[in-house]
Amino acid sequence: MIIKWFGHSCFGVENGIKILMDPFNKNVGYPIPNYQPDIITESHQHFDHNAHHLFKNKFVLINTPGNHxxxxxxxxxxxxxxxxxxxxxxxxxxxxxxxxxxxIKLAHCGDLGHIPDKDTLKELEDIDIIMIPVGGYYTIDAKQAKEIVDILKPKIIIPMHYKTNFIDFPISFVDEFIDLFDIPIIRVEEEFHIEGINETKIVVFKIKEV
Structure with a gap:
C-alpha cells in the first residue's frame, strides 16, 4: 500500500486500486493533486472536501453512507x-x-466533530490505519482525537486537518496531537509505503513548499 498526503484531509491511497479522499479546491491553499483516481470519496459537501469536479479522468464517486x-x-x-x-x-x-x-482496514474520519457513538466505534474496532482530524475548531481537537485512538488502537495513526504554512484556517498545528503520545513518530515526504503492519506509530506527512 502507498499513501500520499496532498494536504488538509486529502489522501491518495494505492493498493490494487487508486482512491482519492476528500479533494479540496484551489481556495484552500495546497496545490491541487496531480492524481488519476479510480474512486473518489467525499466525507461531506464543503469546498475543502468535495472538489471531485477538478479531476477529468473516469472515476467512481462515493459520497453517501452505506456499503459500497x-x-x-x-x-x-x-x-x-x-x-x-x-x-x-x-x-x-x-x-x-x-x-x-x-x-488491511483503513478509516478516513473526514471532518468528524464529536466522539462517535458505541455502534460506530464498534464498526471501527478492527481498523489497522486511521486518518483522523486533530486541528480542532471545525473538527475534534487533539485530545478528542487521542481519545478515539486510545479506544480503537490502530497500528498506524495519520493526523490530518491541521494548521500548516499553506493554509490560514483557525486550527491547531499537528504538534499538539503528537505531543500527547509516547510512541514512534515517522515523518515522511511525498508518500508512505506500507509493507507490513506491526508496531504502533504516528505517521506525519510534510508537503514541500515550492
Whole structure:
C-alpha cells in the first residue's frame, strides 16, 4: 500500500486500486493533486472536501453512507456529524472504512466533530490505519482525537486537518496531537509505503513548499 498526503484531509491511497479522499479546491491553499483516481470519496459537501469536479479522468464517486463494493474493495460509509450538536451547526459527516483484499482496514474520519457513538466505534474496532482530524475548531481537537485512538488502537495513526504554512484556517498545528503520545513518530515526504503492519506509530506527512 502507498499513501500520499496532498494536504488538509486529502489522501491518495494505492493498493490494487487508486482512491482519492476528500479533494479540496484551489481556495484552500495546497496545490491541487496531480492524481488519476479510480474512486473518489467525499466525507461531506464543503469546498475543502468535495472538489471531485477538478479531476477529468473516469472515476467512481462515493459520497453517501452505506456499503459500497468495487473490485474486491469494500467501502462502508458511517454517518456521523461535523459538530457536537448532531449536525445543527455544520451538518453531517461520513467516516469511510476501507477493507482491502489483502486484509488491511483503513478509516478516513473526514471532518468528524464529536466522539462517535458505541455502534460506530464498534464498526471501527478492527481498523489497522486511521486518518483522523486533530486541528480542532471545525473538527475534534487533539485530545478528542487521542481519545478515539486510545479506544480503537490502530497500528498506524495519520493526523490530518491541521494548521500548516499553506493554509490560514483557525486550527491547531499537528504538534499538539503528537505531543500527547509516547510512541514512534515517522515523518515522511511525498508518500508512505506500507509493507507490513506491526508496531504502533504516528505517521506525519510534510508537503514541500515550492
Amino acid at each position: 463494493i468495487l473490485n474486491n474493495l469494500e467501502i462502508t460509509g458511517l454517518k456521523t456529524y461535523h459538530d457536537k450538536t448532531h449536525g445543527h451547526e455544520r451538518g453531517e459527516n461520513i467516516i469511510f472504512k476501507f477493507e482491502f483484499s489483502d486484509g
